[in-house]
Amino acid sequence: MKQRWTTVVWSVIYLLLLLSLLTPFSIVTAFLLILPVAILFTVLNVKSFILHLAPVWLMVALIHPVYAMLAAYFLVPGLVMGYWYRKRAPAMRVLKYGMAAMLLEMLLLLMIGTAFFQLNLSEYVDEIVQVTTAPLEQMGVNGGLAGQMAWTPEHTDALSERTMRMVPFALIISSFLMTVVTHALARPILNSMGISVPALKKAREWMLPRSLIWYYLIVWIMSVASKDSGSGFVEMIVINAMPLLQICFMIQALGFFFYLTHEKKWHPVVPFLAAIPIVLFPPMIILGILDLAFPLRQSISKKNG
Structure with missing residues (x-):
């Protein structure tokens, strides 16, 4: 009986989250839309x-059809994650398949929007960038800024072009964040x-594939070669792949600090303090690269042993 009421409460939460998508709160609530579906699909047959979701979908569809479309969009990754939760799959597998489902849906929506609804993503991105940078241009005009300090339409065009090229990076990161939050x-x-779900490995046990070093080297060579080649396709690969790889090495460096703190019996706050320079000072990723390339952890364990 208690679980029945709990699932009803989650159906209500699901309804409220869907209704919030057309409000300013959608920036936050969009990251929570997968959660009720994953929980309900895990707990229920x-x-x-279907009996829990049908009334919710009916109500939101009667209010506005766009709510039903948004509900359908967030349904698939919730089903995928809930399915693997049922299987008691490792946490990394749940995240991997959930992220893949979300990313594929985003790509599918872009394809459908472009093919059938004349969606022009380039114009949409350009409009957002112009609205965002308009105050900067106005400051340059009214404030009397001169030279390189002034924000010009050329800067806006360059930013718009770079933003458009980084759309794949944005899709991957948003998919990753949504599944991690869920x-x-x-x-x-x-x-x-009462449903046991495997946890992620402890931070000190994080170890990414060593092949990332080779990927990083290849992308770096591509970045050097593309400077004079004028190849827009190669440049787009570099612009998207480089920050993704850097984020991976940041995660690896953070895991190394958790490991070092555990081995040296330092205060638990040390890894969190170390995260600040790792995020704010990009060259710190060298720690993550070294941790993957060399047996640093084994040498630390031997010294402590």
């Missing part, structure tokens, strides 16, 4: 799951409901 909240909630 298929028939009960898992971070779903695991304790499901555990409280």
Whole structure:
């Protein structure tokens, strides 16, 4: 009986989150839309799951059809993550498939929007950039800024072009963040409901594939070669791949600090303090690269042993 009321509460939460998508709160609530679906699909059988979602979908569709479209969009990754939660799959597998489902949906929507609804992503991005940078241009005009300090229409065009080229990076990062947020909240909630969900490895055990070093080297060579080649395709690969690889090395460097803190018995706050320079000072990723390239952790363990 308690679980029945809990699932009803999650159906109500799902309804409220859907209704919030056309409000200013959507910036936050969009990251939570997968959560109710994943929880309900994990806890309920298929028939009960449909019975819980059908009234929600009917209500939002009667209010405005766009709500039903948004509900359908966030449904698939929720089903995927819920399916793997049912299987008691490792956390990394849940994240991997959930992120893949979200990313594929985004790409599919772009394709459908471009093919059938005349969506011009370039014009849309350009409009957003112009609206965002308009105050900067106005400051340059009214404030009497001169030279390189003034923001000009040429700067806006360059930013718009670079933003357009980084759309793949934005899609990957947003997919990653949505699935991570969902898992971070779903695991304790499901555990409280009596369903054991595997956790991610502890931060000190994080170890990314060593092949990332070779990918980084290849992308770096491509970046050097593309400077004079004028190849827009190669440059787009570099612009998207380089920050993704740097984020991976940041994560690896952070994991190394957690490992070092554990081995040296330092205060637990040390890795969190170390995260500040790792994020703000990009050359710090060298720690992550060295941690992957050389057996630093084994040498630290031997010294402590």
